[in-house]
Amino acid sequence: MTQPGVVIIGGGQAGLQVALSLRQLGFDKPIQIVSDEPVLPYQRPPLSKTYLADGNFDQLVLRGQAALDAQQVDVLLATRAEAIDRKARSVSLSDGRTLPYEHLVLATGTRPRRLPLAGSDLQNVHELRTLAQAERLRTAMSAAASIAIVGGGFIGLEVAAFARSAGKKVTVIEAGSRILERSVSAAVSAHLLQLHRRDGIEIRYRIGAGRILGTADGRVTGLLLADDAVVDADLVLLAAGAVPNDDLARGAGLQTGNGILVDTALRTLDPCIWAVGDCVDFPAPRGRLRLESVQNAVEQAKCVARNIVGGNEAFGIVPWFWSDQGRYKLQIAGLTAGADDVLVRKTEDSDRLAAICFRDGTFTGVETVNAPADHMAARTLLARTTGLTRKDFEDANLDLKSLVGSAT
Amino acid sequence: MPKVTFVSADGRETTLTAQNGQSVMQVAMVNGVEGIVAECGGSAMCATCHVYVDTPFVHLAAPASEIENEMLDCVASQRRPGSRLSCQIQMSDALDGLRVFLPETQQ
Numbered sequence: 001m002t003q004p005g006v007v008i009i010g011g012g013q014a015g016l017q018v019a020l021s022l023r024q025l026g027f028d029k030p031i032q033i034v035s036d037e038p039v040l041p042y043q044r045p046p047l048s049k050t051y052l053a054d055g056n057f058d059q060l061v062l063r064g065q066a067a068l069d070a071q072q073v074d075v076l077l078a079t080r081a082e083a084i085d086r087k088a089r090s091v092s093l094s095d096g097r098t099l100p101y102e103h104l105v106l107a108t109g110t111r112p113r114r115l116p117l118a119g120s121d122l123q124n125v126h127e128l129r130t131l132a133q134a135e136r137l138r139t140a141m142s143a144a145a146s147i148a149i150v151g152g153g154f155i156g157l158e159v160a161a162f163a164r165s166a167g168k169k170v171t172v173i174e175a176g177s178r179i180l181e182r183s184v185s186a187a188v189s190a191h192l193l194q195l196h197r198r199d200g201i202e203i204r205y206r207i208g209a210g211r212i213l214g215t216a217d218g219r220v221t222g223l224l225l226a227d228d229a230v231v232d233a234d235l236v237l238l239a240a241g242a243v244p245n246d247d248l249a250r251g252a253g254l255q256t257g258n259g260i261l262v263d264t265a266l267r268t269l270d271p272c273i274w275a276v277g278d279c280v281d282f283p284a285p286r287g288r289l290r291l292e293s294v295q296n297a298v299e300q301a302k303c304v305a306r307n308i309v310g311g312n313e314a315f316g317i318v319p320w321f322w323s324d325q326g327r328y329k330l331q332i333a334g335l336t337a338g339a340d341d342v343l344v345r346k347t348e349d350s351d352r353l354a355a356i357c358f359r360d361g362t363f364t365g366v367e368t369v370n371a372p373a374d375h376m377a378a379r380t381l382l383a384r385t386t387g388l389t390r391k392d393f394e395d396a397n398l399d400l401k402s403l404v405g406s407a408t
Numbered sequence: 409m410p411k412v413t414f415v416s417a418d419g420r421e422t423t424l425t426a427q428n429g430q431s432v433m434q435v436a437m438v439n440g441v442e443g444i445v446a447e448c449g450g451s452a453m454c455a456t457c458h459v460y461v462d463t464p465f466v467h468l469a470a471p472a473s474e475i476e477n478e479m480l481d482c483v484a485s486q487r488r489p490g491s492r493l494s495c496q497i498q499m500s501d502a503l504d505g506l507r508v509f510l511p512e513t514q515q
């Protein structure tokens with residue numbers, strides 16, 4: 001029998017990165033990734049962007065089979081981890097096998113939040129998380145003339161922008177008081193609202209979807225809203241956020257909150273079990289966090305790999321995120337959610353905008369639209385412990401880069 | 409199918425076959441070429457797929473967009489005349505034999 005090594009549950013961006021980083025660090029025991037998807041690990045971000053246009057999976061896959069073989073990373077496809085036996089240190093799989101482990105890494109990601117919406121079982125109602133769902137959406141979208149999207153978050157708006165550019169009639173319904181409410185400042189919400197509306201996307205907020213309407217033979221015809229208004233649509237996308245896949249952890253007696261609970265080193269209460277990526281509820285300076293971003297997935301994976309080979313490193317990053325919404329490139333540097341003071345830089349003759357965010361007088365980050373240099377400058381500023389104040393930003397003109405040069 | 413050669417910062421060469429339309433970044437990722445991070449997966453939003461295109465090929469690739477140009481100002485290693493984001497270069501027969509040099513660091 002081979003010696004147990006590292007078993008990783010979930011073959012997404014985080015799971016794969018744990019494996020690659022372990023090999024980079026010289027880890028030489030077996031590494032097995034258990035993935036319930038039928039394809040090799042791939043990037044999800046393009047699923048709501050370029051993939052809808054080109055349907056090209058080759059552009060998404062993160063490592064080919066040959067590269068994985070060369071690294072001796074074993075990926076078990078279309079296989080679910082069903083239960084963890086912590087005493088025996090083993091995982092039972094859907095194919096009946098049991099995998100022993102020395103270290104176990106949970107990288108199970110999230111799944112779309114299910115709304116209790118009548119009519120969700122009609123044909124042409126979609127969710128978007130996996131390649132299979134994206135492929136189904138892409139095919140259906142090419143035949144659809146009008147699309148209703150429930151949820152004005154990143155994925156909803158990205159798909160809306162793509163569909164609009166493809167000539168569809170697009171309506172976005174957001175129950176919150178503005179689009180992207182949990183993610184960006186009111187200034188950026190308002191800016192993107194105006195840009196998307198200018199492009200012809202209809203956006204309604206502060207209104208819930210009541211039910212999905214359809215014909216007797218199960219075809220979608222639209223959405224009935226809480227105020228009894230009807231949005232005609234032949235395709236509905238449900239994009240109301242995601243919930244962490246933490247059932248497996250809970251079933252094994254591990255703690256969960258808003259995801260799988262870990263300590264600063266990303267370890268669960270079981271010293272042999274770690275968690276990385278979208279499914280993780282981790283401690284941060286201003287309270288516990290769960291982030292859904294590629295950067296977080298990749299950096300947590302690297303941190304856990306170092307800790308598995310003997311490190312004892314606390315996880316810490318300057319978070320950054322991007323969201324391509326058609327022609328509009330939103331980038332977020334830092335943790336800007338919850339800002340109580342926002343300085344907005346905007347030029348009238350372009351779509352560019354930078355929102356510089358503060359909380360309790362401290363600089364927390366910058367949200368930009370079509371201003372990548374400002375975004376990169378903000379990341380540099382955040383990486384330093386500068387103690388920058390509002391005044392520093394008031395003095396600098398639009399170019400945040402000038403501050404990079406002057407701050408120490 | 410066009411070929412592309414990656415030259416690492418310490419001079420190691422890897423030559424790979426690309427598909428037409430595949431980005432240079434994607435060729436590196438699928439084959440596990442070290443030295444390209446590509447955090448944003450090709451959106452020109454992270455500047456961690458920076459390469460130096462060998463001089464004879466610079467004018468053969470489609471020119472950088474405004475966004476790419478702005479991101480190139482922010483790369484972790486020095487920007488030079490052949491600097492490009494490899495996710496923004498699509499392989500084609502015209503680029504067969506392309507050589508790109510990888511920078512010291514991407515982050």
Ligand SMILES: Cc1cc2nc3c(=O)[nH]c(=O)nc-3n(C[C@H](O)[C@H](O)[C@H](O)COP(=O)(O)OP(=O)(O)OC[C@H]3O[C@@H](n4cnc5c(N)ncnc54)[C@H](O)[C@@H]3O)c2cc1C
Pocket residue numbers: 009010011012013014015034035036037043044045046047048079080081082107108109110128129130155245248276277278279291292293294295297321322323324
């Ligand atoms: C449409 C879309 C657009 C996005 N756009 C952006 C963007 O622009 N920028 C950005 O930073 N981030 C974006 N994200 C988020 C980003 O993709 C995630 O943060 C990242 O994929 C997280 O990686 P992960 O490995 O933690 O989870 P995932 O990639 O979700 O991987 C988890 C994997 O585990 C599998 N799994 C779960 N349970 C089991 C089990 N019991 N057994 C076996 N396998 C299991 C799941 O099926 C899945 O394959 C986007 C996400 C989506 C869906």
Ligand code: FES
Pocket residue numbers: 433445446447448449450451452453454455456457493494495496
């Ligand atoms: S992959 Fe991010 S800029 Fe090229």
